[in-house]
Amino acid sequence: MLFFRSEEHLDRWLAERSAERGAVLSLADTWRLAKAWYPDRRTSAWRPRTTDQSQAVLDGLGFDRSFWSLR
Secondary structure (H helix, E strand, O other): OOOOOOOHHHHHHHHHHOOOOOOOOHHHHHHHHHHHOOOOOOOOOOOOOOHHHHHHHHHOOOOOOOOOOOO
């Protein structure tokens, strides 16, 4: 994961490296993902999710499956 201060900064970084643009999340969306992905990770009740459960988290956040597909 890389952080950029603006869309323009990201565009310059991509152009300098002839790289393709992937998914771009705002800081707010990154925080929503973190809260949904790790809500109970530090508790003794935590168990790893299945792939289907993890995909459900991404889908529940409305992330585009063309990039955010776990299969």
